Amino acid sequence: MDCLVALYIEKFKTIEGNVFEVFTKFYDTDLTPIHSWLESQFKKKTLKNNTISALHRREGNVFYAKKNLVKSLEFYTKSLCFATPNSKEYGLALANRSAVSFEMREFHNCLKDIELCFKTNYPTDLKPKIYIRKAECYFELNQKESLSECISEVFSFLESENIVDKDKFTMKLNHIEKMKNTQAKVDNYQENFHEIPEFPDGENKCLGYASNKVKMSYNKNSGRHIVASTNIRRGDILFIEKAFIFAPVFKENKEFYSFKCYNCLKDIISSVPCKFCTVCVYCDENCRDLSWQKCHKWECYGMQANIWFDLGIAFPAFKAMLQGALSGFESLECSYEEDLKCFGDKQDNYRYFNRLLSNIYKNKNVAPYIVMAAIVISYLEKYTNFFTWFLRQPNCPKKDLDNLIKYVGGLITKHIAQLACNSSTIEHWTCSSSDLLFPDVLITIACGIFPSVSIMNHSCRPNVTNYFICDTIVVKALEDIPQNEEIFNCYGIDYRGMVREQRQYACRKLYHFECKCVICSDPANELDMLDSYLCPKCKGLVPEINNTVLSFCVNCGEKYHLKPFRKINNEAQRYLENDSPNQLELLIKSLKIREKILYKHHKDFEEVYYRLYSFYVENGDAENMFKYFHLWLENEKARRGSNSRGIGTKLYEAALAILHCLQNGHQKNCTNLKAFLQNVEYMIKEAKIILNLYYPSYITSRLNRKIQFISTK
Structure with missing residues (x-):
């Protein structure tokens, strides 16, 4: 290209x-190179091929034997995609995939593949095994009527066909029939992965897919943009737009x-x-x-x-x-x-x-x-x-x-x-590990266009956030927004990941404007200002400037050599890297040194606070867990924003850790248990509010059930 x-x-x-x-x-010029490129692409077309289908199915079998169900599912689906429709290979891929679905306890999906399998040229001698799986699905789902019909259907099939090991399948059916009146354990709760929310206060009649709480405005400087038509609260839904x-x-x-x-x-x-x-x-x-x-x-x-x-x-x-x-x-x-x-x-x-x-x-x-x-x-x-x-x-x-x-x-x-x-890049949440409490990875699924959402202007520090449900974007207020204030989205150019020069270059190159947002307009708001030293004279900020030896206090203007500050901070870091068994003493020493020379929200406090919190988690000291977690939390809020997703996830995790600690008999460490539990309850409440900004409801509902389970144990 x-x-x-x-x-x-x-x-x-x-x-x-x-x-x-x-x-x-352009089209009237010589397009021979374009035609040649297309011809070369079409000479190597990828077509349905049962031989390739069989190869992918065998790869799926290898992963299935290793109990890697996700990978086997992927290869059985590839096998299905390459198989000629309704051919033997098509049926074999469906049958094998139904076995994976069954082991994953995805019984409805298993039944769906089995029904599709029976519509293909699937070998007759293999059908009894699939029939048995179908009956077992109905048993697991506690669908007794369907189970009875299925058993009758299988008996009729076995009588009409010359099947090897007919007696073995008959015995299995008889066993299932005896068990059918036994109540199978069925989890009645079903997560609705695709439920789209609604606007509590109705939809905007002038602006499609938008809430009544917003409106479009226009002026020469900002062009078309979105403003708050009333006071907006954090978490309010502002747009629910299906991709055009x-x-x-x-x-x-x-x-x-x-x-x-x-x-x-x-x-x-x-x-x-x-x-x-x-x-x-x-x-x-x-x-x-x-x-x-x-x-x-x-x-x-x-x-x-x-x-x-x-x-x-x-x-x-x-x-x-x-x-x-x-x-x-x-x-x-x-x-x-x-x-x-x-x-x-x-x-x-x-x-x-x-x-x-x-x-x-x-x-x-x-x-x-x-x-x-x-x-x-x-x-x-x-x-x-x-x-x-x-x-x-x-x-x-x-x-x-x-x-x-x-x-x-x-x-x-x-x-x-x-x-x-x-x-907009449509991204869906997934988990990098099966034992995680939260989905932690966004995977890029599609490129979509949402005309109403597109009207929002950019800020490197936006006041909205969003998530996607299928092909629908849900935009929520990230903070309280007063009436008539502009509502800003982020075009992927965020002050927490890029310095000002990088952001300005990206805005000019990609979107052809100079950003004048709240961060770009005032250098004092830049994130690297937090990584300053304390002025010995007035306790103002002395910025760390790379590749320089001098800096000035932004408050009193005093000039300082940076080398002494750096030397002391490196000494504090060496305490953290020491493998001595007396970890607590070293952590406290590092913290005390840094408190004297670093601004309170400096990035180097993050590691100290979190390691102290983790130390007390391991030692079951709930009160000190709470103390150092909140010091870490205040640092993180200043650096990432009070409503960042990381804040929400850590609040949940810390609340769970503290509850576990209390349940394991460490209440004696708490001087006021009632007040302490109220603080933990507040942590959980705040975590729910924050995480609702970033996750669809089925995820946060799952987390709510987790907390309730822990609390009632």
Whole structure:
């Protein structure tokens, strides 16, 4: 792809004039390199192949034998994707995957795979084993009526077929039948992973997908932006927006995640693959059919040639174009002030998506956009019947093929630029380890566009946060926001991870503006100011400046050599690195030294406080656990914000540790047990409030049950 862009970069570096005219000019040039690239991609198409399917199934068997259920599930799904629909290999992959689902106690998913298996050319001699598994699922689910029907069905099958080991299967069925009146242990609680919240105070009538607590505003300096229409409290839901379009993000191996539905991004175990390509899986056949009608019939052939992997952001831009084609690319011609009256349409949001800024005329290098758009158009023209189909539609905006091709190409170019400025990375929570209390890893699932959410301006210190449920973004207030105050999102440029120069460069390069947020406007707000020394004269801040020997107190202006400060702090660090058995004494020494020379929220206090807290956890001293945890907490709040996710998780973990300590008979360490327990209760309450900002409700509900379980033991 880079080689293709390099061929055209000098001629089409900037947009001069109308984007449609520029694309037309480009498309009329020699496109031989683009056509050659496409031809080379299609010569190495990845097609359904039962031999490859069998190979993946055998790999799954290896992991299954090692009891690595997650990995075996992944390979059985790969086997299913490569198998010819309804073939023997297709059935074998389903049957093997049902065994994994059964061991994972995912009985509904197991039944789903078994039913699909029976619709295939699955070997008759292997069916009894699958039938038995089906009966065992109904037993585990305590579905007695279905179990009885299943047992009768299996007996009939065994009588009608010449099955080896018929007596063995009959004995198993008789055993299950005897056990069917035994109450199986069923956990009635079911987590709803995909439940979308609602606005408690109703939805905004002027701004789609938004709460009544916000409104769109406009001025020349800020452009369109979002402000609080009333006083907003921390945790209030401000947006619940379903993606206008999204495109799943490819992994490095040119595959998607096999546990996410390509059409709706739901979590899936018993997925159904596309009938033609080997990379897309779905919740069920209904989701697969919807995806095919909506877009996949135009992109599937390209999936087989792996062109979308290389096209990057042109992939969601292509999907946006397909969505717009349904209405003939309906657009709005109005002022930004008119958007304040109405913005957003849940039935067809294309015209409002098309109102988003593209900054294409500010971009210093648009050649990649034009080249990618040209590849998409060439693909549609030469490898699909899209344009022939579109010309027959009543809402087609052009009447001849050539004009239609170039018009659509111009739109895709524009949509790529709009996505570059406005798209959101859809991330879902997962756990890096099975024994973790909290999901701790965000995995990138898709690139999506949320037109209403996109109206929020950027701040390096935002006052909102968000999480995703499938393809829907939920935006919450991170803090109290007074009426008429602007609401700021973060475009991934955060003061806690980047210094001012890096942030300003990123804002200019990616979004073409200079950030003047509360952090960028005042150097005193920068995070590195917390890592200052204490002025011996006035206790003001003496900033640590890398690669320099001198600094000045920001309060009294006194000049200091930094070497003595650094030497003392290094001495404190050596105490932490000492392996002496008297760890407590060394930790206290390190702390006392640093208290004399470092600002109270210096980063070097974090390790000391947390190691002291951990020491008292190991020794069952609840009161000192509480003391040093709260010193660590105040330091962390100053550095990461009072409502950071890390604060919430550590509050929960510390509360659990303290409760465990008290339950193990260490109450004698507490001088006032009642007041102490009230403090722990406050920690739990605060943790719930914070974590509700970052996690969907099913996760925080799980944590609530954990605390209740510990408290009642």
